[in-house]
Structure formats: structure tokens, C-alpha cells
Amino acid sequence: MNKELKNMKIKKILEKYPYAKTFLEDQQLSIDDQELTISQLYQQLTLEQKEDLGLDIKQLEASLDNYIEQMQEFIGESDDNNTVQSLTILAGKDKDEQAEKFAELKVHAGEIISIVGPTGSGKSRLLADIEWTAQADTPTERSILINGQKPDLSWRFSGGKKLVAQLSQNMNFVMDLGVEEFIRLHAASRLVKNEDEIVARVITEANFLAGEKFSADTQITSLSGGQSRALMIADTAILSRSPIILIDEIENAGIDREKALDLLVGENKIVLMATHDPILALMGDKRIVINNGGIEKIIKTKDFEKELLIKLKKVDNMLSDLRNSLRYGKELTDNPNLTS
Amino acid sequence: MNLVTFSGPPSSGKTAVILKTIDALQNRDIAVGVVKFDCLYTDDDRLYEKAGIPVKKGLSGSLCPDHYFVSNIEEVVQWGLANDLDLLITESAGLCNRCSPYIKDIKAICVIDNLSGINTPKKIGPMLKTADIVIITKGDIVSQAEREVFASRVMTVNPRAMVMHVNGLTGQGAFEFSTLLYDDELNIETVKGKQLRFSMPSAMCSYCLGETRIGEEHQLGNVRKINLGDQNE
Numbered sequence: 427m428n429k430e431l432k433n434m435k436i437k438k439i440l441e442k443y444p445y446a447k448t449f450l451e452d453q454q455l456s457i458d459d460q461e462l463t464i465s466q467l468y469q470q471l472t473l474e475q476k477e478d479l480g481l482d483i484k485q486l487e488a489s490l491d492n493y494i495e496q497m498q499e500f501i502g503e504s505d506d507n508n509t510v511q512s513l514t515i516l517a518g519k520d521k522d523e524q525a526e527k528f529a530e531l532k533v534h535a536g537e538i539i540s541i542v543g544p545t546g547s548g549k550s551r552l553l554a555d556i557e558w559t560a561q562a563d564t565p566t567e568r569s570i571l572i573n574g575q576k577p578d579l580s581w582r583f584s585g586g587k588k589l590v591a592q593l594s595q596n597m598n599f600v601m602d603l604g605v606e607e608f609i610r611l612h613a614a615s616r617l618v619k620n621e622d623e624i625v626a627r628v629i630t631e632a633n634f635l636a637g638e639k640f641s642a643d644t645q646i647t648s649l650s651g652g653q654s655r656a657l658m659i660a661d662t663a664i665l666s667r668s669p670i671i672l673i674d675e676i677e678n679a680g681i682d683r684e685k686a687l688d689l690l691v692g693e694n695k696i697v698l699m700a701t702h703d704p705i706l707a708l709m710g711d712k713r714i715v716i717n718n719g720g721i722e723k724i725i726k727t728k729d730f731e732k733e734l735l736i737k738l739k740k741v742d743n744m745l746s747d748l749r750n751s752l753r754y755g756k757e758l759t760d761n762p763n764l765t766s
Numbered sequence: 767m768n769l770v771t772f773s774g775p776p777s778s779g780k781t782a783v784i785l786k787t788i789d790a791l792q793n794r795d796i797a798v799g800v801v802k803f804d805c806l807y808t809d810d811d812r813l814y815e816k817a818g819i820p821v822k823k824g825l826s827g828s829l830c831p832d833h834y835f836v837s838n839i840e841e842v843v844q845w846g847l848a849n850d851l852d853l854l855i856t857e858s859a860g861l862c863n864r865c866s867p868y869i870k871d872i873k874a875i876c877v878i879d880n881l882s883g884i885n886t887p888k889k890i891g892p893m894l895k896t897a898d899i900v901i902i903t904k905g906d907i908v909s910q911a912e913r914e915v916f917a918s919r920v921m922t923v924n925p926r927a928m929v930m931h932v933n934g935l936t937g938q939g940a941f942e943f944s945t946l947l948y949d950d951e952l953n954i955e956t957v958k959g960k961q962l963r964f965s966m967p968s969a970m971c972s973y974c975l976g977e978t979r980i981g982e983e984h985q986l987g988n989v990r991k992i993n994l995g996d997q998n999e
């Protein structure tokens with residue numbers, strides 16, 4: 427433990443590092459007598475309490491030390507110069523040891539990149555390379571730069587600081603909480619300052635994305651598929667610490683996918699989207715084609731593809747209107763836009 | 767030979783993670799073997815065997831499996847050496863959340879899963895608190911928010927650990943984790959003389975010794991009474 431902390435009374439520690447309270451509480455230590463130092467507090471514990479604590483004094487002091495260090499770093503991160511402005515992928519090799527056919531790909535905050543390729547082609551490996559900030563030390567030998575530079579190792583090892591947040595179709599809410607309580611819990615773990623405001627914003631945005639509205643006291647486990655998806659996206663956009671969001675398909679049901687992407691981009695996230703849905707794929711600025719473990723090419727979305735996207739969206743709307751009619755027991759009528 | 771101890775609540779994904787990690791180690795020509803410690807029953811040895819990994823199991827029966835672990839770890843190490851292993855992994859299920867088989871200077875990994883509830887990190891003692899690396903599994907089925915809240919709870923309870931997410935089904939994260947497991951500098955010939963990171967509980971009461979009768983007059987040794995809040999206060 428650093429000297430300063432060692433000699434500080436608990437009162438002083440809490441004044442200087444208010445979040446240390448959570449640490450002491452989670453270790454089930456009583457902080458009623460704040461005139462003690464940590465080691466004095468430890469000495470006052472009974473044998474049983476020491477046993478329950480599960481740490482000896484050295485371990486306890488070292489833990490608190492590390493906790494404060496990580497939290498300080500965490501708080502410092504909100505400064506603008508610490509944000510991730512760009513991500514660069516430097517080419518490696520595919521499964522046959524052939525060099526990938528690009529030199530580097532730089533992605534900026536607020537961009538959407540689609541990832542396409544058959545199952546097993548290496549999409550997960552690419553994602554893992556990014557998440558691990560690979561330095562030619564993974565099977566693909568790719569390297570990752572952040573803001574044009576070799577990334578700090580803490581991206582790899584720190585529990586709270588992860589480069590990539592993930593959203594996939596299989597993910598569910600499992601906690602037994604209401605929407606607001608749940609978002610509040612997430613906000614608290616992020617130490618956000620204007621908690622009320624942020625929590626309200628997440629819920630508003632989620633409702634804006636969801637086909638069917640829901641209230642702040644709905645249990646998260648009873649949300650529909652579309653509503654869950656909407657809440658997960660709004661929460662990740664606004665509250666996740668990770669600058670990169672990986673989306674593994676978004677089913678086109680009960681959620682406005684375009685608004686969802688707009689929200690993520692508006693929050694300056696880098697959005698990577700693994701999809702085989704042409705509408706989603708064309709919403710990306712570029713798409714990465716993966717094959718045989720390597721990046722085969724990078725295609726910038728063409729103007730004619732953007733025009734096609736507009737038509738596809740029309741077809742999509744038509745289909746979803748039909749689905750709605752079906753759901754509400756109506757008869758389905760012919761549509762003049764459909765040619766046979 | 768390197769020794770690495772894995773521990774974690776039952777069904778948290780220890781075997782799944784170890785198998786995927788050994789997979790990832792294969793290209794590095796490292797001979798790995800596993801010894802599984804459990805209480806009454808385990809099938810894990812068959813899973814390891816099926817993957818072609820040398821394996822032994824030890825069932826503690828009526829004893830605490832972690833106590834049983836300490837009493838047998840030296841023999842296990844000698845088994846690993848005799849089999850020319852480069853890396854010996856022990857897997858123990860933490861049953862009462864109280865003991866932990868971690869040894870000073872021997873890499874200690876705790877595996878816990880996202881489904882176990884956000885208060886679980888607080889409930890697990892030295893097994894989580896004194897681990898060097900905490901692996902969180904089953905992230906594929908819960909939301910990003912729950913993963914983040916869970917990881918932050920783990921961090922509060924053990925701020926010194928490296929926290930990593932590994933998916934026991936797909937193996938996502940296993941390669942990265944595998945790079946941290948083996949170290950040429952950390953070879954051992956024995957664990958004799960080494961120490962546990964944290965003492966096992968001092969509990970030795972009449973029931974540990976086979977007492978079955980209920981009632982104050984049968985309670986001897988280290989007995990703790992529940993505080994129900996009235997006359998005891």
C-alpha cells in the first residue's frame with residue numbers, strides 16, 4: 427500500500443476518494459469509526475470477522491490501493507483527450523498464411539462498418555483481435571492501433587475498461603429488476619454524475635427505438651424481444667464505457683434499426699455490424715468481406731447501393747405493414763408496388 | 767513444470783474454459799494435464815479424456831474438497847512431473863464459497879459466470895478475492911449492461927485481479943487467456959514448503975467430527991450462534 431494511504435484515517439480516505447466507501451462496504455467492513463486507519467480497523471476485527479473477510483491485512487491494503495488507482499483512472503477517462511477517435515487494423519494473414527489483401531483500415535468514431543462472410547470465416551477472430559488490441563501476437567498476426575498509436579495494455583487486462591461492447595440476438599436480461607432500477611444500477615457502476623438525467627434519457631431513447639412503448643417500472647425480463655433489443659441498444663449507446671460496439675445481427679422486429687444505428691453513431695461510437703441482411707449491410711459506410719480467416723476486401727458502400735437501399739427499405743416497410751395487418755386479423759390486400 | 771490452480775463455483779464453466787484454453791495452447795507444443803478435485807461425483811475426467819488430455823480425479827467424499835486439495839497437492843505435482851507435463855492444471859469446485867485452494871506464487875484463476883447474479887462476487891470469499899485472474903463466462907446470454915455491472919462488482923471485490931471474459935462454448939477469449947498461462951520462468955519441482963494464500967476456516971465443531979444429534983449440549987468446539995436480534999443484543 428502506498429505510504430500516504432497507509433497513514434490516512436478512514437475519514438480522510440473517504441473525503442479524498444468517496445467511492446472507497448463501496449469497496450469497504452463490499453468487503454463488509456464497518457466504517458462507523460472513521461478515526462481509524464485501515465490497519466487499525468483490521469486489527470479491531472474479531473478472528474471470525476477476519477476469516478469472513480477472506481483477506482489478510484497486506485492483501486486488504488493492496489486491494490484498496492489497486493481499487494483507488496483503477497477508479498482514479500476511470501474518472502480521468504472522461505476527459506476528451508482520452509477518448510477513442512479512431513481504430514486502425516493493420517493487415518495480418520489468413521488461414522493459409524497468405525497476407526491479407528489490404529494494408530490498413532482506419533475507422534473513425536461515428537462510422538458504421540459492416541462485416542460479411544460465411545459462418546466460420548473468421549469474423550469472431552477479427553473481433554477478438556480488436557478486443558485484445560492484438561500486436562501481431564494472435565494467430566492472424568494482425569495489429570490494432572488506437573488513435574493511430576500502439577494501445578495501452580490496460581485495454582487488455584482491466585475489468586471495467588473494455589474496448590468492445592457486444593449486442594447479439596442471443597442476449598437476454600436475466601436480472602429481476604424494473605427498467606429504471608436496472609438502468610440506475612448500470613449508471614451507478616459507471617459513477618455518472620447526473621444520474622437521474624441519464625437514466626431518463628436511456629429510457630426515452632429506448633422507447634423511441636421500440637415499436638411498442640414501455641414504462642420505467644416494467645420488469646426487464648418481461649419486455650418483448652423488440653423492447654429488450656431497444657433498451658439494450660439505448661443503454662449501450664449512452665452508458666457503456668466501450669467506444670466500439672459490435673452488433674451481431676438485429677432482427678427486424680419490434681425495433682427501428684435505422685434509428686438504433688443513428689443513436690449509436692450520434693454517441694460517437696464506432697459501430698461494427700456482422701450481418702447478412704442487405705438493408706443493414708448497406709447502412710454501413712464500408713463493409714469488410716471476410717473469407718478463410720482473413721479480410722479479403724474492403725468495399726466502400728457505392729452510391730448506387732445507397733439508392734438500392736432506399737428501395738429495399740420500401741419493400742421492408744411493405745412487408746412489415748403486411749405483418750401488422752396479419753397480426754391484427756385483417757385481410758391482406760395486393761400492393762400496386764409489387765410486380766409479378 | 768508450471769502449476770495453475772482453477773477454482774470457481776459449481777457449473778461456472780471451469781471445465782469448458784480449461785478445454786478451450788488447452789485447445790489454444792496446442793500450437794505451442796506444451797504438454798498439459800489436468801487433475802479435477804470434487805466432492806462426491808464428477809464427470810469432468812471423461813471430458814478431458816475425450817479431448818486426449820492426461821487426467822486424474824480426486825473425490826474428497828465427506829471431507830471439504832479444498833482441505834482434501836491441500837493434503838494431496840504435492841502428490842499431484844509429482845504425478846505431473848512423472849508424466850512429463852509442461853503445465854499441470856488443477857480444477858476445484860468451490861462448494862461453500864469459503865475455502866480456496868490457491869497457493870502463494872502459484873497462478874490462481876477464479877472462474878465465475880454472469881448468470882450467478884450480481885451479488886455473487888460479494889458472497890465469494892478468498893476464492894475470488896485472492897485470485898490473480900478472474901475469468902467471467904456466459905457473457906453470450908446476458909446483456910451488455912449486466913456484463914458491465916457484473917465485471918464492476920468483481921473489480922470492487924478483487925481490484926488486483928486481471929479480469930477477462932471467456933466464452934466456454936465458442937472459446938472466444940480463450941486464445942488470449944492462454945497466452946497468460948504458461949511461463950518458462952515459473953517452473954516448479956515441488957510445492958513442499960509453499961503456503962496457502964489464505965487459511966482454511968478454523969471451524970472444528972462437534973458436527974465436523976460426526977455428531978448427528980441436535981441441541982446445545984451436543985455443540986462443542988468452534989460454534990457460532992445466529993444473531994436473531996433480540997436478547998443477544
Ligand SMILES: Nc1nc2c(ncn2[C@@H]2O[C@H](COP(=O)(O)OP(=O)(O)OP(=O)(O)O)[C@@H](O)[C@H]2O)c(=O)[nH]1
Pocket residue numbers: 774775776777778779780781782783810859903904905906907932933934935
Ligand atoms: N452459454 C454458455 N454456456 C457455458 C459457457 N461456459 C460454460 N457453459 C456451460 O455451462 C455448463 C457448465 O460448464 P462446466 O464447464 O461443466 O462447469 P464447471 O465449472 O467445470 O462445473 P463443475 O466442474 O461441475 O463444478 C456446461 O453446460 C457448459 O456448456 C459460456 O460461456 N456460455
Ligand SMILES: [Mg+2]
Pocket residue numbers: 780781782810857
Ligand atoms: Mg468442471
